[in-house]
Amino acid sequence: MNATTERVTAAVLIIGDEILSGRTQDTNLNAIAKFLGTHGVDLAEARVVADVHEEIVDALNALRARYDYVLTTGGIGPTHDDITADAVAAAFSVPLSEHPEIIAMMQARWQGVELTPARRRMARVPEGGELVKNPVGGPPGFTIGNVFVMAGVPQVMRGMLEDVGWRLKGGAVVLSRTVRVEGFGEGVIAEPLEQVARAHPAMALGSYPFFTPEGYGANLVLRGRDAGEIEAAIQELVEALTAAGITGAIIDPEPKAAVANSA
């Protein structure tokens, strides 16, 4: 990972009817978002599309042209509705063929079991693609161009991410600090927060209100790539809050990677 200051971007493409029907609650997006954060890659957009060839091709082409990386999940199993490899090959206008390494893996793993056409489907990789290891067992994913194609089952997807990370040329890691305000609502916090946000256009300042039986308030999250600027912005924010009569702001102790901040 290079510690540059450039912004490196990614998109996630989630492929699967089961997410859009509500049958399955997606958790892959959140896992990938956190993973990319630790590698200095900004997740800039995500899309969920159905198991429909043209939808996958169109979304993939739109996203891979626009962002540095695209990570897809889902649709690489053996059944007829697993059409991600076909769609990726079509998007890149390359043929799809059985990868000898995957066939060899399957033969070694499933000794004596017939390699049905369905099982062989999982060995298909677009020409020019490289394998993404599946440490959990079962066939690997693959990468072609700036696209990484992973399984949809969360434990398999997370395993595959481990073989994606080292291939990413990351930008500066985004750091995150939180200032917690209790007993005041966003209606009065908004103005001092906006004042600081305007002074720091390179940073992202967000407000996340909370309401609990014990009280209410907001977590004000400051994200940026420059630890010194974040520190300065925190001081300015506390001053601006105090000037607006909002006292008792609690600053979280030290800068950390955005991903670690799951408050």
Next chain:
Amino acid sequence: MNATTERVTAAVLIIGDEILSGRTQDTNLNAIAKFLGTHGVDLAEARVVADVHEEIVDALNALRARYDYVLTTGGIGPTHDDITADAVAAAFSVPLSEHPEIIAMMQARWQGVELTPARRRMARVPEGGELVKNPVGGPPGFTIGNVFVMAGVPQVMRGMLEDVGWRLKGGAVVLSRTVRVEGFGEGVIAEPLEQVARAHPAMALGSYPFFTPEGYGANLVLRGRDAGEIEAAIQELVEALTAAGITGAIIDPEPKAAVANSA
């Protein structure tokens, strides 16, 4: 809700840096997907975009042109990063102005509390928009054209959905049945499943493998709008599985709306 056989489609647009940074696990998409299913509306696509004006405008214009409905979540609070109303007004090329009904609600609710510019931000509705009730408390959402704009906080969003449902002209409700196969993997299930899927192009057949300490197998989900066709497809599937040596398939007892099927 009309019981037609036409397909009625929707997209969800999730607006918020906190989802893309991994700070927050989205649950709104799943809740909306299930809700739309009960109203006979197919969720066809979803996108997650950052709190960036052009991103929201572009995504909204792409989605509202393509689908019957678009439901957005997030970005309607009082802080500077809450820019959804501005973006929706820009997408529709209409002015954004304070809605007198919301100002009146705020004055009634917050007696004696100053209506700061931040609070007044939440009263802004694009010209021609109608309010979407917020039964949980706080300012309402709104609807304009085929777009419904809702809060991002899940309990507020779910409350607002109740005032969205009656406005949807639904298609035929999608029914779902599940055939459970135990002790066989997708590698052998795929061919009989595909055979039935080919014979029923109007239906969607999906395979969802499971691996538990007690055993493995797959849930084969048949979705469609015609209960009779689903019933016929189930019989054909059981026959095709049996012919392939896959016995003991368990058919779930009766047709039900897809949303109820969360197995």
